[in-house]
Amino acid sequence: MKQFFSGRVRIILIVAVLLAASLAILGNALGMNLPTMVTQAVIAPIKYGATALTDQAERWYSYTFRYEALAAENEALREQISLMEDEARRADSVTRENERLREFLELKKTHETFETVDAYIIGWSSTDWTNTMTINRGTEAGIDVGMCAITANGQVVGLVTDAGPNYATVKTVLDSTLEISCIIASSGYNGMCKGGYFYKDINHLKLDYLPSSAVIRNKDQVVTSGSTVYPRNLIVGYVVDAGFDDTGVAKYAVLEPAADIASLEQIFILTNYTTE
Numbered sequence: 559m560k561q562f563f564s565g566r567v568r569i570i571l572i573v574a575v576l577l578a579a580s581l582a583i584l585g586n587a588l589g590m591n592l593p594t595m596v597t598q599a600v601i602a603p604i605k606y607g608a609t610a611l612t613d614q615a616e617r618w619y620s621y622t623f624r625y626e627a628l629a630a631e632n633e634a635l636r637e638q639i640s641l642m643e644d645e646a647r648r649a650d651s652v653t654r655e656n657e658r659l660r661e662f663l664e665l666k667k668t669h670e671t672f673e674t675v676d677a678y679i680i681g682w683s684s685t686d687w688t689n690t691m692t693i694n695r696g697t698e699a700g701i702d703v704g705m706c707a708i709t710a711n712g713q714v715v716g717l718v719t720d721a722g723p724n725y726a727t728v729k730t731v732l733d734s735t736l737e738i739s740c741i742i743a744s745s746g747y748n749g750m751c752k753g754g755y756f757y758k759d760i761n762h763l764k765l766d767y768l769p770s771s772a773v774i775r776n777k778d779q780v781v782t783s784g785s786t787v788y789p790r791n792l793i794v795g796y797v798v799d800a801g802f803d804d805t806g807v808a809k810y811a812v813l814e815p816a817a818d819i820a821s822l823e824q825i826f827i828l829t830n831y832t833t834e
Contacts, residue, residue: 671832672789674708675699677726678824687754689732693825696722706788706828713793713817714738714782715825726827730819731763731794740765740794742811743779747772751780751794751813761820763795763813766803774800774811789831 677699681692695701707715707728716730729736734754741748742765749765765780778797784790795813803810 671830672828673830674826674828675701676824676826677701679822680725684732684760686760687734689730689753689760689819690719691716691728691730691822693726693728693827694724695827696725698723700829701726701827702829704787706792707825708792708828709817709822709825711793713815714788715817715819715822717787718827728825731815731817732760732819738788738794739783739785740780741783742768742772742774742797743781743791744775745773745778747774748783749811761815762798763815765797765811765813766808768809768811770802770807770809772809774809778811780811780813789828 675695677693677695679691680694683690683692693701701718701721703718703721705718707718707730709715714731716728716733717736718726719729720727730753731738731751732753734752737750737752739748740751747768749768751763751765753760753763768774774797776797776799780794780797782788782790782792782794793816795815797811798814799812800809801812802808
C-alpha cells in the first residue's frame with residue numbers, strides 16, 4: 559500500500575485535492591456549489607454552439623427574406639418600366655400619326671377632289687429589282703388594283719397591284735417594273751421614271767428619255783405629268799445626278815425618291831380624284 563501511494567499517484571491526489579479546494583473557494587465566491595459549477599462547465603460550450611447556430615439561422619432567414627423581397631421589387635420595377643416604355647411608344651406613334659394627318663389636311667386644301675383611304679404597312683418584300691409592301695386595308699375599304707399610293711404630303715409611293723378583302727399589295731416607285739410619266743417641274747422636260755438597281759444602290763430612280771439639249775440641275779423637283787392613274791404634280795423625287803444614255807442622243811437623270819420608302823408607316827390610297 560505504501561508503494562501504491564508513492565510517486566505519480568501521490569501527485570495526482572495532491573492535484574485533485576488542490577483542484578477541489580480551488581473549486582470550493584471559487585464556488586463560495588460565486589455563490590454556487592461544486593455540482594452546479596461542473597454542470598455549468600459542461601453546458602457552457604453546448605449553449606455557445608446552440609447560440610451560434612441560432613444566430614446563423616436568423617441571419618440566413620433574414621438574407622433569404624430580403625433576397626425574395628428585392629427580387630419581387632425588381633420584378634415589379636421591370637413591369638412598371640415595360641408599361642412606361644409601351645406608353646411612350648404609343649404616344650410617339652400617336653404623335654407621328656397626328657403629324658401625318660395634319661400634313662394630309664394641308665394636301666387636301668390644294669387637292670380638294672382627292673378621295674383617299676389610309677392604311678398601315680404590315681409587310682415588305684424587296685430585291686435588287688422588285689420592291690413591294692403589303693397594307694392592312696383592301697377591297698372592303700374601297701381599295702382596288704390600279705390605284706395610286708401617296709404619303710400624307712403628296713409624295714408618290716407606288717401603285718396597288720393586288721387587293722384582297724382586308725389587304726393590298728403596293729408596288730413602290732423603287733420597283734424596276736413600275737414606270738411613271740414625269741416632268742422636271744422647273745423646265746417642263748418629260749421623261750419616264752422607274753426604279754431598279756442601276757445607280758450605286760437600289761434606293762434611286764432613273765428618269766429616262768430626256769432631250770439631249772435638256773438642262774438638268776441638281777435638286778430639280780420631278781413630278782407626275784398626269785394620267786388616269788397618277789394625278790398631275792404629285793412629287794416623285796429630286797435630281798441628284800444626270801448623264802447621257804448608251805446611245806448618246808438622250809439624257810437621263812438620277813433621282814432620290816421624295817418619299818422615304820423604307821421608313822414609311824402609313825400611306826394613303828387615292829381611290830378617286832378629278833383631273834385638274
